[in-house]
Amino acid sequence: MDLRQRDKLNFVGFTQVEVRKMERLLTKYKDESLKDDFCKNVARALNRSTGRAGKPVAKWPEIQNWFSDNLEKVPNEISLQIKKKSPHRDRIVFVAEQQRDGELSVLEFEARSSKDGAWYDVDTFLSHRLVDSGQSEFLVRYVGFGAEGDEWVNSRNSLRKRSxxxxxxxxxxxxxxxxxxxxxxxxxxxxKYYDARVVGIETRWHDMRGCRCLFLIRYDHDGVxxxxxxxxxCV
Known part of the structure; x- marks a missing residue:
């Protein structure tokens, strides 16, 4: 007797705000949104946002399933070739200028705060400027923080793609x-997330919970x- 395939249960725990954000991501990035790393970045951003406080954790496979289920609903769009206007307009500048609430730009970058040396997810690029050295600086707002936490960060050493x-x-x-x-x-x-270096590894057997290995790390900012x-x- 053939076994009947069970219907896949759709995850229904996304808020309306999260759904609108994912719809914009799907419209802009289409097939790219089905990649594992893309979905992991989205999951991490959603789970660390204030809107998910007190709610179940959104897992990246659930986000991937949502993208897959809704991909066919996305209309085809004419892709535009974006030209840089000056040597200083790198990809981050373009993202900052093109950012709209909920687009992937809020999911792609993390910035290191000068206050404690920790890396925080960037929610919004508010402005950018060129300093005397010719390097770019960006005024960023961090995920989960208000205007009081806004900070200028250097694009060369304090801004990078999200780990x-x-x-x-x-x-x-x-x-x-x-x-x-x-x-x-x-x-x-x-x-808080800090840069560190792996200085030792204790290999152990895995169990149903996954990896049980221990990693000895040394934090860059304080040597602990x-x-x-x-x-x-994270990597």
């Missing part, structure tokens, strides 16, 4: 000497060493 959390079985990708981004809970119980699980590491 991605490692999967439960990605421990083989981490080597001694690798640079990583590590989650660290501050004294005020805030989640700590043993952490894979789930706290």
């Amino acid at each position: 991605v959390a490692l999967g439960l079985s990605d421990c083989h990708k981490v080597k001694i000497g690798d640079g990583v981004v590590c989650f660290r809970e501050s004294d005020d119980h805030q989640a 060493e700590e043993k952490v699980r894979l789930r706290r590491l």
Whole structure:
């Protein structure tokens, strides 16, 4: 007797604001939105936003399923070739000028705060300027913070593409000497991400929870060493 295929259960935990954001992402990036790394970035941004506080965690496969289910609804658009207007108009400048509420630009970048040296997800590029050295600086607003947290950051050393959390079985990708981004809970119980380097690895058997290996990391900003699980590491 043939087994009847069960219908896939759609995740219904997205808020209306999140759905509107994902609709804009899907319209702009289409097939690109089905890639694992893309969905992981979206999941990380949604889960760290104030609108998801107190709600179940949005998992990246659920986001990927949503994109897949809605991809055919996206109308075809004529792609436009964007030309740079000056040598200083790099991709980040273009994103800052073209940003609209909810587009991928809020999901792509993280900035290092001069206040504590931690990396925070960028919610909005508010402005940009050229300093005397010829480098670009951007006024950013961080995810989960208001105008009081706005900060000018240097595009060369304090702004980069958002790091991605490692999967439960990605421990083989981490080597001694690798640079990583590590989650660290501050004294005020805030989640902060700092640059660190892997200085030791204790390989262990995996179980149903995934990787059980321990990674000895040394934080770049204060030299403190700590043993952490894979789930706290991003690359």
